[in-house]
Amino acid sequence: MSQEVTRLVHKYLRHDKKFPHVWCPGCGNGIILGALIRAVDRLGFTKDEVVLVSGIGCSGRMPVYADFNTLHTTHGRALTFATGVKLVKPDLKVIVIMGDGDATAIGGNHFIHTARRNIDLTSIIINNYIYGMTGGQFSPTTPYGSMASTSPYGHIEPTFSIAQLAETAGASFLARGTVYHARLLDKLIESAILNCGFSVVEVISNCHVHFGRRNETSNPVTMIKSMKENAVTVEKAKKMTPESLKDKIVVGVLNDIQKPAYINEYQKICEKAKN
Amino acid sequence: MPSSAPNNNGRKLLLQGNEAIVEGALVAGCKFFAGYPITPASEISEVFSRRMPEIGGTFIQMEDEIASMGAIIGASLAGAKSMTATSGPGFSLMQENIGYASIAETPCVVVNVMRGGPSTGLPTSPAQGDVMQARWGTHGDHPIIVLTTSTVRDSFDITVKAFNLAEEFRVPVIILSDEGVAHTREVVTLPASRDIEVVDRTVPGMPPEMYVPFQDNGRGVPDMSTFGDGYRYHVTGLTHDVRGFPTMKSEEVNDFINRLFRKITHGFHKIQMVDTFMTEDAQVAVIAYGSVARAARRAVLDARSHGIKAGLLHLITLFPFPRTVVERVLKKCRWVLVPEMNMGQMVREVKRVNKYPTHVEKYSRVDGHIITPDEIYYQLMKA
Missing domain, CATH: 3.40.50.970 (Thiamin diphosphate (ThDP)-binding fold, Pyr/PP domains)
Structure with a gap:
């Protein structure tokens, strides 16, 4: 096991990048990067074939550590850059890392329309319910009533469900995992990369520093353990009532449908135009 | 190519x-x-x-x-x-x-x-x-x-x-x-x-392990590799070092920002594009760009036919500001008109570099209509 970790670290992390990373001790981002690397490794793609794109925020810093073609874009715009890369080089595997605020607030419009087009991109949305890098302001996924640095009296807005948003907009593969369920996450990311179309993997993560501290606990272990306790598999959730699913985290593949991917449709009009 | x-x-x-x-x-x-x-x-x-x-x-x-x-x-x-x-x-x-x-x-x-x-x-x-x-x-x-x-x-x-x-x-x-x-x-x-001359970016020729993506060179323009071609590198909107990794080291930041400007300064002669029309013996000149430059050309001919030694400096490149040619016109002419379909934007640049006794006059039109040759000619008559 440890030999395997060493092999992956040597193969996929950038040795000329000055570590340590920017993430706080106990942050879930490292687990997600690990899962992503394991998924790529298991699928057997070369590092040259993978493009890792991100927006802004703690999640945005992920690409710099990984030895792929890496692109750290502007806040909320990662999917637009990724669209350009993918359409020019359809053979590349383009994976986009975003945070909850990045993907659904400032980048919400791009998220909706990239899903609607069903462009063959894999998006991993790290949902830690907060804007971490800027100091703990509430985001579109911050639960009602929670404390954040900009909701000192408790948060008054309803939340977005990233999964429902993605599904309604047209994503063809949709999954949810947590940083506790690391092995499951490997598999979900693997399936998302293999899907031909727009894939979304929502990963519930912990920001104990900015979210946990202001709410239930500043202990990352406690936060991650609560993911274990609150997680329900998709299969089990089907047998449960909506009331009993309240406050639960449904994990697994939520939706997986075959539908035309943008690039295939575009190739068809190219043929039409040439004839 | x-x-x-x-x-x-x-x-x-x-x-x-x-x-x-x-x-x-x-x-x-x-x-x-x-x-x-x-x-x-x-x-x-x-x-x-x-x-x-x-x-x-x-x-x-x-x-x-x-x-x-x-x-x-x-x-x-x-x-x-x-x-x-x-x-x-x-x-x-x-x-x-x-x-x-x-x-x-x-x-x-x-x-x-x-x-x-x-x-x-x-x-x-x-x-x-x-x-x-x-x-x-x-x-x-x-x-x-x-x-x-x-x-x-x-x-x-x-x-x-x-x-x-x-x-x-x-x-x-x-x-x-x-x-x-x-x-x-x-x-x-x-x-x-x-x-037609078509220029393509310079791509790296060295082996990937030798590639330093933002390395300074004589031109200040590093070779640009393409995603997927084996030169894996990091692209970011953060200020970065020569390897493309974020940096806050003042020396690296300073070198980087200065190189970004230096490459344009070095290439100024290639970037600066202007068109001069009857400026050789001009005493009054129009400095214009866009569709206004086209109207100005006609106005200059009209002015010439009425004995006014007029000329036109048509700016094709606005930025980097073609300072040297503008200065030449300012030096030679006693009166310069800058007609624009705005409240006066390039005229500020012209005035900024005017170190001569030359009078620089602006002419603005902001009502959604083009500036006509007659309007410019009328202004030239005032010179």
Whole structure:
């Protein structure tokens, strides 16, 4: 096991990048990067074939550590850059890392329309319910009533469900995992990369520093353990009532449908135009 | 390198300015266009939507101008020459990612067909109100190249040139057209592909392990590798070191920002494009750009026929400001008129470099109508 970790670290992390990373001790981002690397490794793609794109925020810093073609874009715009890369080089595997605020607030419009087009991109949305890098302001996924640095009296807005948003907009593969369920996450990311179309993997993560501290606990272990306790598999959730699913985290593949991917449709009009 | 794009070689065509921009882009090797509908630039999208599938290039209509700008940067990093086109309101939205293209040194071309502003303004009328936005619209110190078009024919030439400069200097290049040029339809003869110089970015030739993506060199323009070609590197909008990794070390930050400016300063002679008309013996001169320059040419002839020794300095490049040629005109002439379809933007630049007793006069028109030759002639009579 440890030999395997060493092999992956040597193969996929950038040795000329000055570590340590920017993430706080106990942050879930490292687990997600690990899962992503394991998924790529298991699928057997070369590092040259993978493009890792991100927006802004703690999640945005992920690409710099990984030895792929890496692109750290502007806040909320990662999917637009990724669209350009993918359409020019359809053979590349383009994976986009975003945070909850990045993907659904400032980048919400791009998220909706990239899903609607069903462009063959894999998006991993790290949902830690907060804007971490800027100091703990509430985001579109911050639960009602929670404390954040900009909701000192408790948060008054309803939340977005990233999964429902993605599904309604047209994503063809949709999954949810947590940083506790690391092995499951490997598999979900693997399936998302293999899907031909727009894939979304929502990963519930912990920001104990900015979210946990202001709410239930500043202990990352406690936060991650609560993911274990609150997680329900998709299969089990089907047998449960909506009331009993309240406050639960449904994990697994939520939706997986075959539908035309943008690039295939575009190739068809190219043929039409040439004839 | 000669272009392989289908070209209307040497043929006489009835084109509007917007269509000529597309023809120029295709000859220059543009393979990716992303845009969002806006008057008076929409024809550029429409023509690309028909032409790109024919040549195996990509046309995509994005959800807004922010996305369009992001997509063309991504496309450029993947190796395609790329372009977007818009007008004032969309140009405002593009500023965020224009700054990204600038710091990440990503070649791309942005067309702004100017209309009256501010805000929604005058969607179907010409104006030149975005000159300073083109130079300074995105935040932070940044290098940028701004070119202008004045006729249908030069819309073609300038677009080719814009791609060449973007590729050579790894900068976003802004083309300022205006509603007048964009929607004027006239017969033009386009040059044959073999007569057109097309420049491609320099790609690294060394083995990947030797590649330092943002290494300074004599030109200040590092070789640019393409995603997927084996040179895995990091691209970021953060200030970065020569390897592309974020840095806050003052020495590295300073070297980086200065190199971004130095590459433009070094290339100034190539970037600076002007056209002079009867300036040799001129005592009064017009300094103009865009469709106003075309009117000014006629006004100069009219003035000459009435005994006024007039001349025209037509600025094709607005930024970097063609200071040396402007200074020459200011030195030689006693009176200089700067007519613009705005409240006076380039005139400030002209005044800034005027170290002579020459009088610099502005002439503004902001009512949505073009400046006519007669108006300029009338101003010259006052000289």
